[in-house]
Amino acid sequence: MTRSLPSVLLALLLMTLAPAEAAAQRLRAAGVIDGDTLELEDGRRLRLAGIEAAKPPPNAAPGTRWPLAEAATTALAELALGRNLSPRGEARTDRHGRLVAQLQRDDGLWLQGALLARGLARVHTQPANQPDGRALAREMLAAEDAARAAGLGIWRTRAYGxxxxxxxxxxxxxxxxxxxxxxxxxxxxxxxxxxxxxxxxxxxxxxxxxxxxxxxxxxxxxxxxxxxxxxxxxxxxxxxxxxxxxxxxxxxxxxxxxLDDSRTPAPKVSIAPPAEPPPSVSDPDDEDAD
CATH class of the missing domain: 2.40.50.140 (Nucleic acid-binding proteins)
Incomplete structure (x- = not known):
């Protein structure tokens, strides 16, 4: 059964992202590699900065289904394909030759925030010398925290506990x-x-x-x-x-x-709500962490 998003997360979803300085750089996705990687129409690959989507473990047997990884890949396809995309901030190239960026859609939807809100990714920031390593960290942590509190997606499994x-x-x-x-x-x-x-x-x-x-x-x-x-x-x-x-x-x-400090509320950002409710995923307790 799909759970409703918590009120704190809805507040995040309904706000609007500030205009991005790099919004002039328009990108189009031709395909989805996995839950946090896109293939662009110009042949480049783009990795969503700051998150790690659910994926099968490296030792997964060929043909084994991993429902959470499939849900993350499907969600990214729904969010990104057929839409104009632009980096929020600087898009840089990592050592694998991929673009790495915080990414938003032409309607202001923030892709990282939307995946975290559905419980289909974890925050995985990098040092400042890495491409967009720490950008929007507080906002991402807030979205992850709300999804975990609601028990959405990966937060329903022991593998990601x-x-x-x-x-x-x-x-x-x-x-x-x-x-x-x-x-x-x-x-x-x-x-x-x-x-x-x-x-x-x-x-x-x-x-x-x-x-x-x-x-x-x-x-x-x-x-x-x-x-x-x-x-x-x-x-x-x-x-x-x-x-x-x-x-x-x-x-x-x-x-x-x-965790024991009185927290200053994270800045409100928009990850505009998805047109459809988040997909429900099965609860495979034996699914390993990626």
């Missing part, structure tokens, strides 16, 4: 995958121009977030002292590695959200 940061064994099972964790930071250790956020008593086995030198500067430039995370409940997203226990490398501030 938020992992407890105080359970290193569970997090370790997700090694080499992109995950979202929540927990209270018990201790922050500063070592020179680096910082380590620990979620357990034993740094040799617990879940840790590492903020390296370059990232440390990015945090301080954003007005964030990494030491201020101590004792705070946070949500962290990133790739899980193993280094004296599960570890996520935080390369930019948008990877860490403080």
């Amino acid at each position: 938020v992992r407890p940061a105080d359970d290193p064994d569970m997090v370790a099972r997700d090694r080499d995958s992109f995950q979202i964790l929540e927990g209270r930071v018990l201790r922050v250790t500063k070592a020179g121009s680096e910082a380590y956020l620990d979620f357990g008593e034993d740094w040799r086995t617990d879940v840790t977030v590492h903020i390296g030198r370059v990232a440390f500067r990015a945090f301080t430039q954003a007005g964030i002292d990494p030491l201020s995370y101590e004792g705070r409940r946070v949500r962290v997203r990133g790739w899980v590695g193993l280094r004296s226990g599960p570890m996520i490398e935080a390369t930019h501030p948008e990877q860490i959200e403080r």
Whole structure:
């Protein structure tokens, strides 16, 4: 059964995006590769910046159906095909030769926001030196948060569920995958121009977030002292590695959200509502994270 969108999300949907400086660059999609990648009429590929749509895992057997990945691909086709598109901000080229951009339609609909609103993608921002890595991060996080609270799309499955940061064994099972964790930071250790956020008593086995030198500067430039995370409940997203226990490398501030602060409302942006309600998707509990 399709669930109705929460009122907070409807408020986001009904506002209008500010005009984009790059709106003069018109693009047309000839096809959809997957839930976050378009093939343009001129032969180039365009990757939607800042999100990761539901996809089959790399080891998926040929011919295996992945309903959430299919729903994301179908949704992007409905949103983009046959419409004039334009980058919101700068469209840049990544190391794979793809254009990467925040994308909006000729009627002002913001594609990233629409996919997040349907629960068919997660926010996956990049460092500032990557193409459009951190653009519209607050707005994307707000849309993702509303869809998760409503249990839409991927947020109905355990595969995409938020992992407890105080359970290193569970997090370790997700090694080499992109995950979202929540927990209270018990201790922050500063070592020179680096910082380590620990979620357990034993740094040799617990879940840790590492903020390296370059990232440390990015945090301080954003007005964030990494030491201020101590004792705070946070949500962290990133790739899980193993280094004296599960570890996520935080390369930019948008990877860490403080959950116990009184939040300043995110700026209102438009992701104009889809003409049809979001597609209902099955709840395949065994669908792996992409």
